[in-house]
Amino acid sequence: LKVKPLRCQVVQINGLNHDLHRRVSCLDFLRKHSVDITFIQESQARSVDMQLFANKFYYTAASASLKSKSKRSLIVLKHNPSLNIVGKYESEDGRISYVKTIIAGHKFVFISIYALSLYDPNFFSKFISVxxxxxxxxxxxxxNMNAFINLTLDKSAHISTSTQIRSS
Structure with missing residues (x-):
């Protein structure tokens, strides 16, 4: 049995919520680069917009969100008849989504995680529980974990906040 390797690509795309054209461009980018699995965090798309993040080549396999459009973690997969999805999870807080699959007899789970930059003492214990x-x-x-293990490496802030210190 010959198994084609799956192709994942890490890309930051801003503004997916603002324009259908941007979503279409993103899906075109995924197809052009033969990406099979896409993890998206902090998409800020509404639940009603999830069907717009799909075409004849890709679909949203799991999408966790709050009712608002402020947070969303999702997994977009290339249509692949040999990829057998055996389960999925979508957290109510929009931070964790996953799909369970079996590929060539091996069990894999694709997990998309979005941790807020504000410290939440319950998030990591919930994540470990999942x-x-x-x-x-x-x-x-x-x-998108929004945390640094070593705060001296965080170039986005000149002063460490109490939130950052608690999250590290």
Whole structure:
């Protein structure tokens, strides 16, 4: 059995919520670069817009969100008849979504994570709880963690806030 490797690409795309043209351009980019799996965090798209992030080549496999458009974590997959989705999870807070799959007899879970820049003491314990429920799968994670282990490496702020210190 020969298995074609899946292709993931890390790209930052701003403004997906503002214009249908940008979503179409993003999907065209994914197709041009033969990307099979896309992890998107902080998309700020509304639930009603999720069907717009799909075409004949791609679909939204999992999408976690609040009712507002402020947070969203989603996973977009290339249509692939041999990719068997056996389950999915979409957190109510918009921060964690995943799809479970079996590829060539091996169990994988694709996880998209969005951690807010404001410290939430419950987020990481919830995240660990979610991971323990799927411990028998190999993890492939795309994440926007908004935290630095070493605050001296954070070039975005000149002064460490109490929120940053608690999250590290």
């Amino acid at each position: 991971l323990t429920q799927i411990h028998d799968y190999s993890f492939i994670i795309g994440a």
